[in-house]
Amino acid sequence: MTMTSPFLDQQLAALRREFNGWTIVYTRPDSEPPRWWATRGALVRERLDERGTLTTRSPEELRRQLRRVEAHRPSPVRAAPAA
Secondary structure (H helix, E strand, O other): OOOOHHHHHHHHHHHHHHOOOOEEEEEOOOOOOOEEEEEOOOOOHHHOOOOOEEEEOOHHHHHHHHHHHHHOOOOOOOOOOOO
16 A cells, blocks of 8 residues: 555544543654654653653554553652651
8 A cells, every 4th residue: 555645644543532641753764664753752760661662564563662662651759848
């Protein structure tokens, strides 16, 4: 299937809405299959064991991977109450 610009725009917008903590990018390197990327900024010490970058060949696979990563994400770290 050839991906048109409207298709790409729709897929990118949907992924960015669903996973707003991630930067979603589509690339098509010369003579290579397209790639869909998801990356998030620097992880704080409490989250260094989490995945920070994902890459796939399709938006559907990227969505599956992101959902899997997000499902296993621990609860946010909360500051201790002030004494």
